[in-house]
Amino acid sequence: MxxxxxxxxxxxxxxxxxxxxxxRLGITDDALHSFSIHKRAVDARRRHxxxxxxTIDVTVADEAxxxxxxxxxxxxxxxxxxxxxxxxxxxHGLTLxxxxxxxxxxxxxxxxxxxxxxxxxxxxxxxxxxxERTQDTWDLWRKKILNPESNxxxxxxxxxxxxxxxxxxxxxxxxxxxxKVLDEFVRAGAPEEIAYVSKPHIGTFRLVGMVxxxxxxxxxxxxEIRFQSRVETIEFDIAGEQRRVRxxxxxxxxxxxxxxxxxxxxxxxxxxFAMLHAQGVYVEAKPFxxxxxxxxxxxxxxxxxxxxxxxxxxxxxxxxxxxxxxxNGRSVYSFCMCPGGTVVAAASExxxxxxxxxxxxxxxxxxxxxxxxxxxxxxxxxxxxxxGIAFQRQWESRAFEAGGRDYCAPAQRVADFLADQPSTALGxxxxxxxxxxxxTNLRDCLPDYAIAAIREALPxxxxxxxxxxxxxxxxxxxxxxxxxxxxIRRGDDFQSINTRGLYPAGEGAGYAGGIMSAAVDGIEVAExxxxxxxxxxxxxxxx
Numbered sequence: 001m002x003x004x005x006x007x008x009x010x011x012x013x014x015x016x017x018x019x020x021x022x023x024r025l026g027i028t029d030d031a032l033h034s035f036s037i038h039k040r041a042v043d044a045r046r047r048h049x050x051x052x053x054x055t056i057d058v059t060v061a062d063e064a065x066x067x068x069x070x071x072x073x074x075x076x077x078x079x080x081x082x083x084x085x086x087x088x089x090x091x092h093g094l095t096l097x098x099x100x101x102x103x104x105x106x107x108x109x110x111x112x113x114x115x116x117x118x119x120x121x122x123x124x125x126x127x128x129x130x131x132e133r134t135q136d137t138w139d140l141w142r143k144k145i146l147n148p149e150s151n152x153x154x155x156x157x158x159x160x161x162x163x164x165x166x167x168x169x170x171x172x173x174x175x176x177x178x179x180k181v182l183d184e185f186v187r188a189g190a191p192e193e194i195a196y197v198s199k200p201h202i203g204t205f206r207l208v209g210m211v212x213x214x215x216x217x218x219x220x221x222x223x224e225i226r227f228q229s230r231v232e233t234i235e236f237d238i239a240g241e242q243r244r245v246r247x248x249x250x251x252x253x254x255x256x257x258x259x260x261x262x263x264x265x266x267x268x269x270x271x272x273f274a275m276l277h278a279q280g281v282y283v284e285a286k287p288f289x290x291x292x293x294x295x296x297x298x299x300x301x302x303x304x305x306x307x308x309x310x311x312x313x314x315x316x317x318x319x320x321x322x323x324x325x326x327x328n329g330r331s332v333y334s335f336c337m338c339p340g341g342t343v344v345a346a347a348s349e350x351x352x353x354x355x356x357x358x359x360x361x362x363x364x365x366x367x368x369x370x371x372x373x374x375x376x377x378x379x380x381x382x383x384x385x386x387x388g389i390a391f392q393r394q395w396e397s398r399a400f401e402a403g404g405r406d407y408c409a410p411a412q413r414v415a416d417f418l419a420d421q422p423s424t425a426l427g428x429x430x431x432x433x434x435x436x437x438x439x440t441n442l443r444d445c446l447p448d449y450a451i452a453a454i455r456e457a458l459p460x461x462x463x464x465x466x467x468x469x470x471x472x473x474x475x476x477x478x479x480x481x482x483x484x485x486x487x488i489r490r491g492d493d494f495q496s497i498n499t500r501g502l503y504p505a506g507e508g509a510g511y512a513g514g515i516m517s518a519a520v521d522g523i524e525v526a527e528x529x530x531x532x533x534x535x536x537x538x539x540x541x542x543x
Contacts (some may be wrong), residue, residue, distance in 0.1 A: 104158020106506025127155030150306030165202030203361030291373030335371035388485025427472030
């Protein structure tokens, strides 16, 4: 059985949890055979007395009788059937294996699932293996040297590797695919607690080892991963209005025959998007957001969120989620909040500056940071499906100029930003961005409407989190890669609406927004592809 809404104080012990279960069920101790924690969340609505809220799975004597006794209790019922079941297995004699492009969360899980079903996928990654890629990323952070093919955006593990490692989302998940994701992460070395805490995260250092473990699992099952293998173009068979994937051409001239391709390239694969559009794959512009990163002392956020309980081991570093609807019609919201983390250089193109946030599992750095971003739509960047990319590049180039043209980022004290005056020095909040920041005026680093919206939002956020608009809080620019600026439209069968055999997937294709949702999308796409292959073979189509 599953019980929900069991509330206990922070410092309770296990006997208290068992006693709460017995009380809820109205049974004696000998009738409770066992229990396990399915979910543990924190209720911080009473700031000075946060509590823990449990969802518990229990086995009891005579479950059916107990369920009848509990009647319509909405907090007690049968435990959902959540174990993952594969939709099919690879047929015998399969000669042309499926190809996955990209090794971010979406590509990794698509490849893993295909491998587990026996399809021996070939996975192509334009960047390097995760540890080599990490070294290239440090070269930007420490030496101001950017490798356009191996950086925060490109390489094994995808952009999520250099992040807070958040493993939660708001996607609808009726088949409990997120549980499959969490189970695979635990097998790969993630802490077991990610299976039950309400806001699980992993952190960059642990993600590196997990990505390597997943790669080894895929190859042990017959899959293959090729690094530094950028897809230059995709060739098609065309018969009238029908198009189908035939072959991939790599940057080094190599050709790979393929009829089923998962396109999991991430939201920064701008050259790939341009290639697909030029070749007639249906692409459309979509909304995304732009803004800055803001940093505060983590201790400030902890005090506001947890009160006297700040510092408690079960609470850890506090986070926040904020939104403000502005008088100019824009919405400003916090994005990818990283408790106890750092602001990182996330550029993937030369002479452009991009920021992102990252945390380690411990979340024990001195600052909290989050994107403070403004929603925009294709009406703000007219010009076709690729216009959003040009829009992003414009402001990333402005940030490069404002930062001194050496990959330092432009930064400004909040007090100066609100007063529209340049910062000449920073104060008590020491920015964490490496290779460094240059105080300036951020006014020219985003469109006027975005600047106006953020100026209105910061004082509004201060009402929710007193101190949010503190004078010395630091804004660092720019945050432009919140999500893909376009969508590669697909049908109910997960294939491109005008190109058979091409399966757009994950963040880059416009169907996910974070590690968990991208991984779940990778699973669903892999299932659809596998069923297509099996059904085609049953119909006698080409292998």
